[in-house]
Amino acid sequence: MMFQxxxxxxxxxxxxxxxxxxGLLYNDISLRDKVVMAHLTEKELDSAVxxxxxxxxxxxxxxxxxxxxxxxxxxxYLGTEYDLYEDPAMVILKELWKKIKxxxxxxxxxxxxxxx
Numbered sequence: 286m287m288f289q290x291x292x293x294x295x296x297x298x299x300x301x302x303x304x305x306x307x308g309l310l311y312n313d314i315s316l317r318d319k320v321v322m323a324h325l326t327e328k329e330l331d332s333a334v335x336x337x338x339x340x341x342x343x344x345x346x347x348x349x350x351x352x353x354x355x356x357x358x359x360x361x362y363l364g365t366e367y368d369l370y371e372d373p374a375m376v377i378l379k380e381l382w383k384k385i386k387x388x389x390x391x392x393x394x395x396x397x398x399x400x401x
Contacts, residue, residue, distance in 0.1 A: 299347045301354030303362065306346055307381045314381075319389040322382060330382050331375075339374035348373050 300306045314322070322334065343349050348356065359373035367376055 299352045299355065301352070302358040303355070303377055303380050304358075306342070306355065306377050307384055310342075310377070310381050311384055314385075316389075319385050323385045323389040325382070327379075327382075330378065334382075335375060335378055338378060339372070342374045342377055346377075 300309060311319075322330075325334065346352060346355055356373055359376040362376045362380075363371060367379065371379075
């Protein structure tokens with residue numbers, strides 16, 4: 286599961302909030318990957334997806350290079366929604382996962398039987 290590099294953001298055009306990054310990633314991830322991600326447990330997200338995407342998220346959105354607005358936005362989730370020790374990339378991934386779970390969680394629908 287991976288997304289395509291989005292843009293060559295310059296420092297002035299980097300997204301400054303978790304919601305902005307989640308929106309960009311959500312629009313970029315394929316339908317198949319959204320369905321797969323929607324069915325992951327939080328533990329699976331922590332291990333499989335985090336390892337695959339965290340470094341790219343940090344690089345693409347300036348977390349290595351001082352995107353202070355985005356870092357501040359990520360910190361606002363810590364201690365309230367997430368563990369104090371989670372890194373910004375995990376905050377972004379968990380918010381993306383929550384959004385995908387709401388919109389792409391496929392479930393079996395039972396067909397109503399017509400009485401004979």
